[in-house]
Structure formats: structure tokens, C-alpha cells
Amino acid sequence: MVKEIEILTADDAELMRISREGMLSLSLNEMQTIQAHFGTLERNPTDVEIETIAQTWSEHCVHKTFKSTILYSEEGKAPEQIDGLFSTFIQRATEEIAKPWCVSVFSDNAGIIEFDEQFNLVFKVETHNHPSAIEPYGGAGTGIGGVIRDSLGTGLGAKPILNTDVFCFGMPDTPYTQLPKGTLHPKRVFKGVVAGVRDYGNRMGIPTANGAILFDARYTANPLVFCGNVGLIPRNRCEKSVEPGDLVVAIGGQTGRDGIHGATFSSAELDDTSESLGSVVQIGNPIMEKKIVDALLQARDRNLYRSITDCGAGGFSSAVGEMGEEIGAEVHLERVSLKYEGLAPWEIWLSEAQERMVIAVPPENLDELMEICAAEVVEATVFGTFTDTQRLQVFYEGTIVGDLEMEFLHHGLPMPVKEAVWEPPKHPDMASRDRGIGVENLSYTKDLEQLLASPNIASKESVIRQYDHGVQGGMVINPLVGVENDGPSDACVTTPVLGSRKGVIVANGINPKYSDVDPYLSAAAAIDEALRNVVAVGGTLEKTALLDNFCWGNPDKPDRLGELVRAARACYDIATAYGTPFISGKDSLYNEYRDTTTGEQRAIPSTLLISAICVMPDIQNAVTMDVKTPGNFIYVVGNTYAELGGSHYFNIHGFVGNTAPAIRPGEGKLTMERLSAAINRGWVRSCHDCSEGGIGVAAAEMAFAGGYGMSLRLDGIPTGEDIDADDFLLFSESNSRFLVEIEPQHQQTYQNHMAGIPFGCLGTVSDTSEFVIKGKSGRLIVETSIHTLKSAWQDF
Amino acid sequence: MKNWKVEVYYKPEVPDTVGQGILEDITDLGINGIDAVRTATVYWIEGSFEAETMDRIGTELLADPITQAYAFGTDNDTDTDWTLEVQFKPGVTDAVGDSTVKGITDLGIAGVTAVRTGNKYWFTGTLNTEVLETIAQRLLMNEVIQTFSYQAPKP
Structure with a gap:
């Protein structure tokens, strides 16, 4: 049942053949490292061992690219050595920000x-x-x-x-x-x-x-x-912690041939033969997972186990290998509960069959754990013990089929040095349509409708409605909001502890x-x-x-x-x-x-x-994006720049452009902080961020979500540079901008509060369904109704 | 031990919305000539029980008594329709099948050893094997995890 993999005598070509044909996704350098390691042991690895190493060292599990040294060059700049993208850019950011409310990161x-x-x-x-x-x-x-x-x-x-x-x-x-x-x-x-996301989330009772x-x-x-x-x-x-002597217990589904090689498969490119890779397919069973949650949360509250991890990519190999990394573990694969007979030991070990968790249980707690699992009809199987050997030892029917040092497994991976180059691309640019012949009759009504109907912006209601977002009872702001509950919310707000106002x-x-x-x-x-x-x-x-x-x-x-x-x-x-x-x-x-x-x-x-x-201290301060009352003012907060590179406006006209929205975090931070304070003081009736399609799309969405029209003028838009073109003002996607609705009674207080931040009054909410925008010169550039705009947006 | 095949389908007076959706998808593929699609969920039940017990399973577990009907022992086929059956390949996890085993046991019925599930489709209209295979492969099954079989109308 266990094969020895002949690598000691293999040349480089043979090593790569073993990696490729075994779907191991190991590089030559990695295969050579494994060869050298087993050379010192004077034996070949078993299939269980080489599969365990391939899984542990896969891009999916160890994130080689984010940890490796990178030699980076960019036109006009001195080459640079980056010692790990993760530690240099991600982890360092978190360390420097040092928020006291971060409990556990990475x-x-x-x-x-x-x-x-x-x-x-x-x-x-x-x-x-x-x-x-x-x-x-x-x-x-x-x-x-x-x-x-x-x-x-x-x-x-x-x-x-x-x-x-x-x-x-x-x-x-x-x-x-x-x-x-x-x-x-x-x-x-x-x-x-x-359908897959819907059926899993809904059936588990998670919004x-x-x-x-x-x-x-x-x-x-x-x-x-x-x-x-x-x-x-x-x-x-x-x-969590693991002690030698703790039992290795698998909870949940049985093990089959599902998803073998998922970890290594996801670290390779797809090609036109990938469709036939039947063994990597995993099928979910949400009912099983719900039972696992129910059983484990009871066991957790009774302190019955010391550590827990999920069986994801790499299955037991990954879960047990990680939990026992500091101490060691021995497992007996014949004790694992199987869906059907005929699995080779390495298949049991690597299977990515779904709905399985591994926990470390002190032996004295086992009976109580088993009682809970029996009551919830969840299978629990003891199949090993955590040890103090610093080794990962895998047995099958009494024979040792894998014996690896934790040190080599977790720290033996040779980190590659990778080369990176960046050259700024050049795309044809698009000129504003505001210039040239026939400008006096130019209207952007069709552009706005076309933007609202474009697949990336259009309503996703047909999808969102398939998901349960009300289950568990805590939802404060749903994904769909507004007078008819069909406007696009910026974010969701929920209260996980019912009765508390914390969100x-x-x-x-x-x-x-x-x-x-x-x-x-x-x-x-x-x-x-x-x-x-x-x-x-x-x-x-x-x-x-x-x-x-x-x-x-x-x-x-x-x-x-x-x-x-x-x-x-x-x-x-x-x-x-x-x-x-x-x-x-x-x-x-x-x-x-x-x-x-x-x-x-x-x-x-x-x-x-x-x-x-x-974390929101009081959910009563939450606001939605739909306009609430005719007569209220619509303000733009944040500067607009002529930044349409990569914008949806350029996209519908077939251009990419070169001036993507720049980021001015100093300006952005101040804007967001001041706006947060205004919202939390109750001066803002509705608020929507400007993103895809810029101010034009944001205003239209607020209007039709609230069921009222708007009358707007583009000369109220604060700009960071001179922009004459109405289409650029309307559809630029500059960062850090919002549209807010302010009641007349709060107008003065709000304006005083926002002093020093770029903002401007764009117009008012009207009590008709007319949606009109005047350009900088005062000419009507958009003239339509919220019903027309809404049906364009919903026609997807 | 007996092998039962149960088809659960919508009663004629109830709209088969799944079937209607598939018909739209078929039109989307640029295939015309099909007038109607009806669907059924198929259960292959392996167990040591008799027809009366199967009736109980059909009524109390598998079919919604208001909107659905079930048939076993005989196929619910007509002479004029094309039929297509899709089922999981051996070894593929069948969560609904596993839940059905538990459901039958929970009814107090012993002797069920395994349940596998699949789907069945009836097509009314003009069709040939080539078109049917296209519909199956593009819309109704995934060869990675499923197999299909079909039957032409009786001549």
C-alpha cells in the first residue's frame, strides 16, 4: 500500500518528472533539498512523506512568494532587494500602527x-x-x-x-x-x-x-x-496550545478521495486538461458542518479541548502537522473513518474531504466530548497522539509509513530568490467629449444610463435575494436598502450580541x-x-x-x-x-x-x-445611502481630480487611459474623520461613497434608492485642479469622496464642522421623480427620471 | 435487498420553475425547437423493504404533498419526450443522498443501506442526440463529477 519514491539516485530530469507526474508542484531546488535530506538519512522517502512535504511546502500553505527575497527593478530607479513582501509591507504596517485592540494577527x-x-x-x-x-x-x-x-x-x-x-x-x-x-x-x-454560496450559507443559518x-x-x-x-x-x-499526550481527534465528515492534491493543484496554472482533474473536486455538506459547529461550541464552553484547527488544503497532513509543529505527533491512519474502502495511506492523509476539524483533547476529557458528539450526531474519531518527539510519525496498520522531523518539514524549505520588474504601461488616452463640434447639444444622459446598466455597476439584486441576510436576527443595514429595499448599500451593519447596541x-x-x-x-x-x-x-x-x-x-x-x-x-x-x-x-x-x-x-x-x-459603538448612528426627504441639500465631500484612467466611463467608450485615481491619504484621512464625526452627531441623513462611475452614478443611486429626484449643478463640485469638462467632473473616480444629504436646519452647523475640508453643495433632493444635472456653464447635461435610471440599473 | 428508483416531480398543475429556467438557458445557447422542459429529482434507494414502505418514504419524506408527486417501480416517461438522466460518479460525495438515509431512518424505517441522488429531465419538442448532448454538457451536468444517459422518444 505504501510506495517508496526512488529519489536518491535520480538526476535533475528524473526529480522534475517525479514532481510533475505526482502533481507535487515542487521546484527543482525543492526536490534537490528533499533528495539531500533523505541522502543524509540514507533512505528514500515513502509516498506519504513526499506528499506531506509537497503539501507543507506548497505555495498555498506556506506562501513562498510573499516570504521570498525579491530583486525588484523599476524604470529610472535603483534596483532594490525586498526581504519578503509579507514582512516588509503587510506585517510591518500592522506593527507600526500598533492598535491595542488587535488581539491576534497573522x-x-x-x-x-x-x-x-x-x-x-x-x-x-x-x-x-x-x-x-x-x-x-x-x-x-x-x-x-x-x-x-x-x-x-x-x-x-x-x-x-x-x-x-x-x-x-x-x-x-x-x-x-x-x-x-x-x-x-x-x-x-x-x-x-x-448557488453554491447560497446553499451553504443559508443551510448553515449564517447571513x-x-x-x-x-x-x-x-x-x-x-x-x-x-x-x-x-x-x-x-x-x-x-x-490555544497543545501538550504531549493530548489525543488527536477528528470531528465531522468521513474521509474519501475528495480533493486530493488541492494544495498543490492551486499552486499551479490551469490548462485545458484541468477540467478532467476529477479527484480535486470537493463537494460540500452544510448540514454536517452545522452539526460540527453545534458540537464544538458546547465542547469549547466546557473546556474539553486545548487546541483546534480545520482540515483545509492538505487535509490531516496539514492540520496535524501544524498543530504538532512545536512538539511532535503520531497518527494511525487505519483508525480514520472512511467513506469507502481502498484508499492508500497517503490518500487518507492528504484527502481534502470537507467538514472535518482536528482537536487536541486531554485523555481525561474524551468521554465527555464523545457524549456531546453522540448527542449532536457527529462522528468523532481518535486517530493519534501528540508527542514530545519533534517528529511527525505516520503509521498504517502497525507499520510506520512516514517519519519526518518537524524541523525539516516546517523549516527545511529553501526560499527562492525571485526577480520582479515593473514597467508603467501606456494606453491610448480619451479626450473629454466636452470639446469639439456639436458640444452645445451634448447630453450625458445616455452615458449615465449606460454606466448604470454596465455589468460591474448594475444591480446584483437577483443574486443578493438568493442569500439569507436576516438569519440570526442582528442585521441593522442590509445589502439592499432604500424605500423599496433595492438600493445598493455601501456596507452591512449587524449586532452580533442581540440586545446590545454595539455593531x-x-x-x-x-x-x-x-x-x-x-x-x-x-x-x-x-x-x-x-x-x-x-x-x-x-x-x-x-x-x-x-x-x-x-x-x-x-x-x-x-x-x-x-x-x-x-x-x-x-x-x-x-x-x-x-x-x-x-x-x-x-x-x-x-x-x-x-x-x-x-x-x-x-x-x-x-x-x-x-x-x-x-466596531461601531452605537448602531443607532448608522445611516443608509438612499435620500430621505425632498428639500434636503446634497453635498460633495472631497476633491475631484481629472482621474479617469481605468474608469468605467472610459471603459464604456473603449478606453483604459493613463491617469488612474491617485491616492492622497493625508487629505483622505482628514475628510473621512470629519465626515465620521458629522454622521455620528446625526447631521447626515444619507451618505454614499463615490466609486465606479463617480459622482454621476453615486447621485443617481441615492436618488432612485430613496424614490426622489434631484436637481444638481456641477459647479458646486470642489476640485483639486482646474477641470472644465463636464463629463470628467461627473464621471471621474477620484478617491476619498462622498455624497451626503443634509437637512436645511443642520446646514450651517454642518458647514462649520466641515471647515477646512473640501466640500461643496451640489443641489437638492426634489419632490418629483426628475433627475437633472446642469453642467459648469449652466447648460442641462443630464435630464431624465429616477424611474428610467433605476430600470437601466436593474436591467441586468 | 432491493434497489428502488424513485422520481419526484411537480404535479402537472404546478409550474415547474426549474424546468422553465432551463428552457430559458437553452434558448440562450441559441438552441430552438424545444417547447417544454420538466424536471425530477431521482433517488436510487437500496434497502430491504417493500412497496408499502416505499410509499411512506415517498409521501412523508421525498415529495412535497401539495406541489409534488412521486413514482417508483415505473418510469414517469411519455412516448413523445426525450429523457435525460444525470447522476454522480461513484465515490463523489452525495450530501443529499446521505441526508436521505438519515431521513428514512428517522421515520423509524430500518434496512436502508444507501441512497444516491440524481436529476431527470423530459424535453418536449424537436431534438436530436447531438443537441441533447450539448444541452447536457453545457447546462445540466459536469463531467468531472457526473455521468449522463438519455433516451429518444419511442418511434
Whole structure:
């Protein structure tokens, strides 16, 4: 049942053949390191051992790219050596910001921050891209299932209270003839992914309350599925430890051949044969996971176990290997509960069968644990013991089939040195349509309607309605708000402790289109957008933490890695400027597609998702984005610049441009802080951030969500530079801007409060359905009704 | 030990919204000529019980008595429709099947050893095998985890 892998005598070509054919995704340097290690032991590794090493050393589990040394060069600048993107840009930002309310960052399965006297919050966002490309329903469902287990595996276990999800798909109207070989149609992926997330979240009784859906042709072969979960954990259950003698106990589902090689598979590029990789597919069972949560939270409250982790990528190998890293562990694979016979020992060890957790149980607590599990109808199996040998020892039917030193397993990986280059791209620029012939009759009504109907901006109600966002009873601001409950909320607000007025805000920011101009600006804009969304519903920068999720192309290629360096650097610069620490993150690299017949290679747009979580002292200060009362004033807060590179306005006219929104965190921080204070003092009736489609789209959304028209003039817009063009004023996507609604009685107080911050009155809410905008010269440039705008927005 | 095959489908007077959605998706593919699609969930139940017990399982567990009907022992096919059946490949986790085992046991019925689930579709209209395979592969099944089989109308 156990094979010896002949590597001692292998030459380099043979080593690479073993790696490739075994789907190990190990580089030559890594194979040579393994060869040298076993050379000193004077024996070959078993399949169990080499699989364990491949899993532990996979990009997915150890994040080599973010830890390795990078030699970075950029036109006109001296080459630079970066000793780890993670420690240089992400971790350092958090250390320097040093928020006292950060309880645990980057060390556990999720980040932990303080909530109230009794509880802390945990937050984690994961990706499940490769599995969702192959089997959308199962892949997305197990993505959400996996991130819920991350919360459950943090500290001694958090109760899942909220799911978030962000998807990136190919264009829904892609013709079948243009579909890359071996890939599923974007529509099919879309439907399957949404159904997978829906069925898992709803069936577990967890609200899915925040998210986004983006479209770009380059996601066709590599869709992105980000799944996040927030959990609530008692403050005295946030630490874990393992003692020698503790039992290794598996809780939950049985082990089958599901998802073998998931960790190594996700560290490789997809090609047109990937569709046939049946064994990597995982199928979820939310009912099973709900039972595990119920059983484990009882066991946690009775202190029955000392440590817990989830079985994600790499299965038992990863879970037991990590838990026993400091001390050692021995396991007996024949004791594992199997779905069916015939699994080889390495398959049992590596299987990524879903809905399994591993806990470390002191032997005296075993009976009580087993009683709870029996009562909840959850299978629990003792299959090993934590030891003090500093070794990971794997037995099958009494024979040792794997025996690895923890030191080599966890610290033996040779870190590569990688090269990165960044060259700013040049795109054709688009001129304002305000100049030239026929300008006097120019109207932007159609542009506005076209923007509202474009897939990235249009209403996602048909998706959001499939998710339960009311379950658990704490939702304060739903994803859909307004007079008819169908306007796009900036962020969700929930009260996890019913009866308390303390709330949690969850928001996100993502802007891959700016990556086409500069990934630095894309990352900066993602942070700014996530924070704007938090502030818009009543949150503060002071109490906000961030998560980063990088989805990138192949980092072994210097240009892709150069983009990653740019984005990571922005994370440091902007997070420190705003004082918002990163508490957790994840990366999914190698999102590329290779056509094996044509050799064509295509990467996704460099995509950074920033998720924000904010603790709100009093949910009664929360505001929504829909306008409330005719006669109220609409103000713009924050300067507008002529920044349309990567904007949706350029996009609908077929341009990318070169001037993506710059980031001015000094200005932005001051604006957000002052606005937060105004909202928390009750002077703001509604607030919406300006993002995709700029002021034009934001104003339209506020108006039709509230059911009232608006009468606006662009000369009220504060600008950071001279802008004459009405279309640029209307559709520029500059950062750190908001639209707010102020009652006449608060106008003076509000204006005094905002002194020193760029702001201007744009117009008023009207008591008709007319939506009109006058340009700088006073000419009518948009003339339509909120009903026309709303139906354009909903026609997706 | 007996193998039962149970089809659970909407009563004729109840709109089959799943089927209607599939029909729209088929039109989206650029395929015309199909007039209606009906759907059913199929349960392959392995257990040592008789027809009366199967009736109880059908009534109390598998079919919604208001909107759905069930059939076992015979297929609910017509002579004029194309039929397509999709099922999981062996070894693929079937969460609904596992829950059904528990559901049957919870009814106090002993002797169920395994349940696998799948889907069945009836197509009314003009169709040929090539088109049916396209519909199956693009919309209704994923070859990574499922297999399908189909039958043409009786001549």
C-alpha cells in the first residue's frame, strides 16, 4: 500500500518528472533539498512523506512568494532587494500602527480584534478559485464551508455570524466560439458559484450580507471566488496550545478521495486538461458542518479541548502537522473513518474531504466530548497522539509509513530568490467629449444610463435575494436598502450580541481595472474604497481593521511579480497613513490559463480585495445611502481630480487611459474623520461613497434608492485642479469622496464642522421623480427620471 | 435487498420553475425547437423493504404533498419526450443522498443501506442526440463529477 519514491539516485530530469507526474508542484531546488535530506538519512522517502512535504511546502500553505527575497527593478530607479513582501509591507504596517485592540494577527486561522467586554471578533477571507473553475457549485460551496471552518478553528473556536463573498467572472455574453478550450462558460460559472454560496450559507443559518460581483474577459478561464466569514468568540477562548499526550481527534465528515492534491493543484496554472482533474473536486455538506459547529461550541464552553484547527488544503497532513509543529505527533491512519474502502495511506492523509476539524483533547476529557458528539450526531474519531518527539510519525496498520522531523518539514524549505520588474504601461488616452463640434447639444444622459446598466455597476439584486441576510436576527443595514429595499448599500451593519447596541460593519474594496494603469493605485484605491464604505454607514477609521486577498498571475514571471510588489507597497503606504492595520490575509497566485495546443498564456487582471471590519459603538448612528426627504441639500465631500484612467466611463467608450485615481491619504484621512464625526452627531441623513462611475452614478443611486429626484449643478463640485469638462467632473473616480444629504436646519452647523475640508453643495433632493444635472456653464447635461435610471440599473 | 428508483416531480398543475429556467438557458445557447422542459429529482434507494414502505418514504419524506408527486417501480416517461438522466460518479460525495438515509431512518424505517441522488429531465419538442448532448454538457451536468444517459422518444 505504501510506495517508496526512488529519489536518491535520480538526476535533475528524473526529480522534475517525479514532481510533475505526482502533481507535487515542487521546484527543482525543492526536490534537490528533499533528495539531500533523505541522502543524509540514507533512505528514500515513502509516498506519504513526499506528499506531506509537497503539501507543507506548497505555495498555498506556506506562501513562498510573499516570504521570498525579491530583486525588484523599476524604470529610472535603483534596483532594490525586498526581504519578503509579507514582512516588509503587510506585517510591518500592522506593527507600526500598533492598535491595542488587535488581539491576534497573522498567527491563527483568522485575525482577532476586540469587540466588547465579553467577546472578540474573528475575520478571515479565503479564495477558492481553482476548484470553482472546475466545478462552480461544489467549489464555491466548499469555499464558504472552508472559511467558516477557519473561524471555527481560530482560538478555541468562534461562532460564525456573517458571510461575505466577492466574485470575478468572465463576461456573461461571451460567445461559445470564443470560450477557451476546456473552460466552462462564465454564465455557468456565475450561476453555479452563486448557488453554491447560497446553499451553504443559508443551510448553515449564517447571513450572507456583503459582497461584490465583477466582470472582465480575463476572468473567463480563471474566475475568482472570495469567501469571508466573521465569527464571535469569548475573550477567554482566543488562545490555544497543545501538550504531549493530548489525543488527536477528528470531528465531522468521513474521509474519501475528495480533493486530493488541492494544495498543490492551486499552486499551479490551469490548462485545458484541468477540467478532467476529477479527484480535486470537493463537494460540500452544510448540514454536517452545522452539526460540527453545534458540537464544538458546547465542547469549547466546557473546556474539553486545548487546541483546534480545520482540515483545509492538505487535509490531516496539514492540520496535524501544524498543530504538532512545536512538539511532535503520531497518527494511525487505519483508525480514520472512511467513506469507502481502498484508499492508500497517503490518500487518507492528504484527502481534502470537507467538514472535518482536528482537536487536541486531554485523555481525561474524551468521554465527555464523545457524549456531546453522540448527542449532536457527529462522528468523532481518535486517530493519534501528540508527542514530545519533534517528529511527525505516520503509521498504517502497525507499520510506520512516514517519519519526518518537524524541523525539516516546517523549516527545511529553501526560499527562492525571485526577480520582479515593473514597467508603467501606456494606453491610448480619451479626450473629454466636452470639446469639439456639436458640444452645445451634448447630453450625458445616455452615458449615465449606460454606466448604470454596465455589468460591474448594475444591480446584483437577483443574486443578493438568493442569500439569507436576516438569519440570526442582528442585521441593522442590509445589502439592499432604500424605500423599496433595492438600493445598493455601501456596507452591512449587524449586532452580533442581540440586545446590545454595539455593531459590526463589514465592507470591501476592489478595483482591478486600475491595475491596468498601475497596481499601486489599484491597491491604494481598494483600501480607500473599503474605508469609504465603512465611513459611509457610520463607522470610523479608528476602529477599522483590514484583510488583504491578493489574486495574481504566475509570480515566477518577473512582470507579474513586479505588479505584486507595487500593490504590496501600496498596502503598507496607505494602511499606515490611514492607521488601519491588517489582521489577516491570503494570496492565490498562478491564476493563469495555458492553452496546451496554441501555447497561449493569459493571466487575470492583478486583483486585490480589501475587506474591512469596524466596531461601531452605537448602531443607532448608522445611516443608509438612499435620500430621505425632498428639500434636503446634497453635498460633495472631497476633491475631484481629472482621474479617469481605468474608469468605467472610459471603459464604456473603449478606453483604459493613463491617469488612474491617485491616492492622497493625508487629505483622505482628514475628510473621512470629519465626515465620521458629522454622521455620528446625526447631521447626515444619507451618505454614499463615490466609486465606479463617480459622482454621476453615486447621485443617481441615492436618488432612485430613496424614490426622489434631484436637481444638481456641477459647479458646486470642489476640485483639486482646474477641470472644465463636464463629463470628467461627473464621471471621474477620484478617491476619498462622498455624497451626503443634509437637512436645511443642520446646514450651517454642518458647514462649520466641515471647515477646512473640501466640500461643496451640489443641489437638492426634489419632490418629483426628475433627475437633472446642469453642467459648469449652466447648460442641462443630464435630464431624465429616477424611474428610467433605476430600470437601466436593474436591467441586468 | 432491493434497489428502488424513485422520481419526484411537480404535479402537472404546478409550474415547474426549474424546468422553465432551463428552457430559458437553452434558448440562450441559441438552441430552438424545444417547447417544454420538466424536471425530477431521482433517488436510487437500496434497502430491504417493500412497496408499502416505499410509499411512506415517498409521501412523508421525498415529495412535497401539495406541489409534488412521486413514482417508483415505473418510469414517469411519455412516448413523445426525450429523457435525460444525470447522476454522480461513484465515490463523489452525495450530501443529499446521505441526508436521505438519515431521513428514512428517522421515520423509524430500518434496512436502508444507501441512497444516491440524481436529476431527470423530459424535453418536449424537436431534438436530436447531438443537441441533447450539448444541452447536457453545457447546462445540466459536469463531467468531472457526473455521468449522463438519455433516451429518444419511442418511434
